[in-house]
Amino acid sequence: MSLTRIAVINITGYIGAEVARLLCRHPKVEIVSVTGRTEAGKRLGSVMPHLSQLDLMIDPAPGEADLVFSALPHNASAEAIVPLVAKGVRVIDLSADFRLKRAEQYQQWYDHTHPAPELLQKAIYGIPELHRSEVAKAQLVANPGCYPTGAILALAPAVKAGIIKADIIVDSKSGVSGAGRALTLATHYAEANENASAYSMAGHRHLPEIVQELQALQPGETLAVTFQPHLIPMTRGILSTCYAPLAEGKVAVSQRGAAEVQQLYRDFYKGETFVKVVDTPPQTKQAWGSNLCLIHPTIDLRTGRLIVVSCIDNLVKGGAGQAIQNMNLMLGFPEAMGLEGLPVYP
Amino acid sequence: MSLTRIAVINITGYIGAEVARLLCRHPKVEIVSVTGRTEAGKRLGSVMPHLSQLDLMIDPAPGEADLVFSALPHNASAEAIVPLVAKGVRVIDLSADFRLKRAEQYQQWYDHTHPAPELLQKAIYGIPELHRSEVAKAQLVANPGCYPTGAILALAPAVKAGIIKADIIVDSKSGVSGAGRALTLATHYAEANENASAYSMAGHRHLPEIVQELQALQPGETLAVTFQPHLIPMTRGILSTCYAPLAEGKVAVSQRGAAEVQQLYRDFYKGETFVKVVDTPPQTKQAWGSNLCLIHPTIDLRTGRLIVVSCIDNLVKGGAGQAIQNMNLMLGFPEAMGLEGLPVYP
Amino acid sequence: MSLTRIAVINITGYIGAEVARLLCRHPKVEIVSVTGRTEAGKRLGSVMPHLSQLDLMIDPAPGEADLVFSALPHNASAEAIVPLVAKGVRVIDLSADFRLKRAEQYQQWYDHTHPAPELLQKAIYGIPELHRSEVAKAQLVANPGCYPTGAILALAPAVKAGIIKADIIVDSKSGVSGAGRALTLATHYAEANENASAYSMAGHRHLPEIVQELQALQPGETLAVTFQPHLIPMTRGILSTCYAPLAEGKVAVSQRGAAEVQQLYRDFYKGETFVKVVDTPPQTKQAWGSNLCLIHPTIDLRTGRLIVVSCIDNLVKGGAGQAIQNMNLMLGFPEAMGLEGLPVYP
């Protein structure tokens, strides 16, 4: 049986490299072409030694393939993708270019006029746990941002059920690989090690994704969401701690109420392979290297607040792993194919 | 001129060791006696090599001194201190034993009947920026917890000025040294490295301190405070991100409002040596090894929420450094004496 | 087709857990029984959350299995294994108990009389690249220590070819997981982070393994080997830098000589899946999470010394991965089955 042919655009960033690493384990596909932004013509293994085994050259442009992943930065990604979509190729875009439904929002947050606004409605926001059937039929999947994945999965059950007020805070702590492979002072080892900081306090680009997806679950009410990201000294992982006051009359502020909320979450994610509702506060290491999202909801009994903690690996469920989960849906493969690996511990 | 004689009880923990390290730079005091929990009779330098220069034996009990620091855990600390206080010795307690004013609260949070409730009113909660004159006259200072120091300093100006609603969230991220030198699986290197987690989700012992001190600044209104600590993979530092909705009609939800809040904070901490209100989000590394607390308040213009970030070194301003700042006040020395060092960078 | 039944003794240490993690990817085996030293009767997932998916109880003793891995510490491992061997079960011992051929050497280095010296000759030292055919037939495989794996693979080609003098230094740098999951001050996060140290300067237990295996490749000459291990602040990985003067008249001290040495190494490891001779100094991250051993030999042209650097993941090629490679040989499976994963990067 022939393998499905895959191309990876911009394999030389962390997300692109992780797509490649994970695809190597997948029994039904083969990577036939990879590109990089500056390294065309070199052997992949000379640029990314851990991918030597792939034995590919870095192409200047993606070769013919049945499905293409784009791991380019926003704007550059749309430029590369739009022609492919026009030709009917199925595409999973790991950039932000097709995540927001409204072109003016894209303009506002990315300082750039969207080059193909007509595709925004066509693109499916690729959180399989929320949009599984649409992803399966999509030609173009907008793979979610790393922060939105953890935040949306942590809050979706509560928002959908209407058990919280429309007043949400997401406090996220991310490992440094989330900032990418491009060199910056903030990600220079001696600066990032033994250091923690908040950033993008005037508003982070992942906020509108979070709002868009949560709002869709509770259209009747306008959500007020504060999203505050932080950089902490580790390579992989995002821990999101989410806070919202309980809506009145829905859930008791008690141990029993907390148990009910946990049951609500368990029901919401029943049957999901990758989203696990856990009994104790999860740790990012428990998802490290895997496609898992671990979620623990509880109630602060002193203040009547829902607190939900979620953990993901930012490069897997927050990026490449989720992209492959989407690919499996699009190609009719078992959803977890190639993603079965357990977290790496310790 | 003779030096003031200092004893350090339980120098063999991280806080006790840091008290000793900082006192070594102080020109007006000398450490005359140190104790440890299990190492009595050994040379200090054989147990704590970085303190070899001190050339002291570990005593079974503190020798005669003009002022005593206790770095014992709670409960053990009160046992050691109460007799000293009775003898008239001036004491700075780095444990939690004298921080809470109400004995029943101590009972509730520390599962232990307070051994000397009569001292609770006499003890001064040692945040110099809030209680400077009382500290100066105190015989017994309860040195604040590491988390409360960062949280209280971050919120005090806003609470005092009444610009926020009584609905506060403190999301804190701490380095691992905050968990002390006792061995646990959570602080085992291979577990803590490349890992982040929330803990004490049912309520952390530092919450009542935070509430007590903030409530005292705004007695008319009952504060609802959620305090959620997290462990992140670094040795030193606490970053606290504090959220509270702005009270109506006090501050405009605008850039101008944000500037007014920053001015309010600057005015509140005017003349303070160790608390710096900064223009951009601070990083824990900017306080590393120093007694600084860096604070950045801003407004989330989308939701009308005050967000304040504070950074401290948990072992310095969050522990030993603040204790020495208190000592300076008690002994009539310049408040910053011995604490002048800049943060260690990188 | 039925799966081969595997038991893992002492799954609750880092090596045991890694055996389990890797076996989960293996298509031909299933773990039917696991034991722990203190946690019998608990669900595996409650003790090791990242293994929740395995859905096993921790047994007090290993159940019936076709092959057993023992990840107990030395001494305890022999106690558990000897009866199994007597019953004819195939066993891979990840402890040191069957690595040394001479019982008196075991006595000397492990302070313990060997309980089954008659098995020492029967046990095969499980480096497949050196003992492939014997491993395939073995009933009892002594899986090598983490340091010896990196050191032996780095030096075997040179020793075998006789191109170096019998005067070898191995300077190894290990991540902290090599010290295991038991709590010690040296592996307490705040002690191990931002710290590096040499240890076991009077002689490390892995030295006799290194000597035994290298000596067997060059029986005519008594090797003098200095092995100095170091602890460095990372979770996984061992970098070994090996030094030895070139034998006279064998290899030219020149670029050409260095190229010849590299070719000698390439020839020695020709066809090996897991040992890669690379053109530039390798990094431990390039083996991270994989069963690879990366080796780079070169010549210090100023002193005529061979320098060889090798990198492994101490828990994979230095432990669990190599054990599974051995298992594959013993069971007649393709040698790389279940071990195909690329290194995790970044």
Next chain:
Amino acid sequence: MSLTRIAVINITGYIGAEVARLLCRHPKVEIVSVTGRTEAGKRLGSVMPHLSQLDLMIDPAPGEADLVFSALPHNASAEAIVPLVAKGVRVIDLSADFRLKRAEQYQQWYDHTHPAPELLQKAIYGIPELHRSEVAKAQLVANPGCYPTGAILALAPAVKAGIIKADIIVDSKSGVSGAGRALTLATHYAEANENASAYSMAGHRHLPEIVQELQALQPGETLAVTFQPHLIPMTRGILSTCYAPLAEGKVAVSQRGAAEVQQLYRDFYKGETFVKVVDTPPQTKQAWGSNLCLIHPTIDLRTGRLIVVSCIDNLVKGGAGQAIQNMNLMLGFPEAMGLEGLPVYP
């Protein structure tokens, strides 16, 4: 009494910033002028927040000063310094430009014709423990490299006493700050974290310094030195492990011999404030943030090899601290003035 006026050229690198941080504690000097390579005209605190307290502007060129530190890279440093020296200003150069005595060696290792070879003999190599009296009289001090400091101090007593053969290996492990503040992929957090590697295997620029200084202690014999540096994931610290065969007939290969070697080392460094010969293998953390060099010599009894481990903070004794130690000698201040701080622990 007036303070000595100090200028720091290129304060915006890690070494320059550390010079400034340490000078702030010095009671006899004041920094009057600082320069940076690209930030002239900005407030120092806006570029280096931890130095805000200094309240200086970054000048385009150093202002008038009694003594100047240059923390420029090699080549640029000589350009800046030569005119100052010509004007009679006392200078401490933290670059490599004046460390090597022979201009052709400089040419060979730094690919650049030395711009002022006549100054090479005049410059004093600033290891106070070896060249104290010359440093005191020097107009131009070449501050040693970080690696050479640890290596030379570890080996000087043995080389001087002639107890080892002229066949030395220095295996050094450095924290990442040693690579400076300029951005590179190797020092990008996600690359350097959880990673260790050897580099400069064809020869590192610090080798000729090491050879020059050791050779001067034993002129009769040509030393063969292999120096192999490694990058390990920590911010500060260098651990050097040095190996050399014992000369015949000088020291017994026995415990007693090892004790004699330790005594030889103790005698060599008797009275030194910053070099400590210790009884057990030291850890880099025991020197962290301080000007200490900790040294532990021992004998590998199996091979008759001397092994010496040394630990320094690469930015302090390996850079800025040693520079200030040199400054104190040059200005007639007590040698340890401003450098009294204990190591930072944990």
